[in-house]
Amino acid sequence: MSTGSPRRASPAAHEQASATSVARAKQSGVEAPEAREVVDAAMTLIHRLDPLTVREWPLKGPEQGRARRTGTVAPVVQHSLAQRHVFPRMVRFADIDSQGHVNNVRFLDYLEDARLGMLYVDRQKAGDTPFKGLVVSRHEIDYKRPLGFRAEPVRVETWVTDLRAVRFTLEYEIRDDEGLYVTARSVLAAYDVEREAPRRLTADERSYLRRFISD
Template sequence: MARHSYACPIRWADMDVYGVVNNVSFLRYLEEARVDFVFRMAPTEGDAFFRDGSVVVRHEIRYRRQLVHRHAPVEIEMWVSELQSATVTIDYEVKDGDTVYATASTVMAPFDYGRGRPRRLTDAETGFFEKYLEEAGPGR
């Protein structure tokens, strides 16, 4: 199956007092990568998953190596590890080649903000995520 790759810039403000990327910055990196990934669903009109609403249900991050500031972006590779009728789990590797800085997963659910409740994935959303579905990746 396919994987999506995002080149994420490292900003000076992402550093902590010890000179490494702060753990909170990793969540921002994952969010940037996830938005880049999901906007491929319907790039000309915006996508249903964000337009119609979605929420993060859970994040898990396993830090493997320290990441320091540099001018080159870090690669975030992602894929879908689980797809249910009302949730999608996206797995990630934050890496440079064979060097993995973190592995992570995010569970998201489509959400109807007008009604204030969860909703089911549409057929179009399911079809999009199925293209990236594979077994759970490293660290899961």
């Protein structure tokens, strides 16, 4: 486990995540500016409450041992063989920009649709409780090749690379049989909208996410 300095989201990434979370908070009845204050406070508390390990807060010697004994440091759950969630996404005419390919911002919609399919729709269809109360704290995306308008869908393949007590990381590939268009990563945190505070993932949620864990 690395004990190096933690990676921080850029101001632009934080602003994007915060804006999205504010919109969702407002949908739940929390008005701005209270919504933004709630989300900003949540993001701060997540880093404090999530027993993230020495990667976020370097602990050494007796302090590290004490943290492990008291449960304040949670092991990162990883597995080498992962089941990927596959979401077929049609390329919509509205996705296309003036250069004739999917606009870079629109790819975030592809990722969101795949997350909803994985964490909400599929769970509901299976008779299980969908995930509720999640906020996105970070997005990273790399564009590999242009994707033009077409009749066939692309696949958004999603899996889990990091699972903690409060948050988890999703990795994505947007691809087809011909090649890879996008790779991306999102960090999501469990959030209790009613209490306006971070929450721990439930045992059922963690069990479901473990199906998709990969190194």
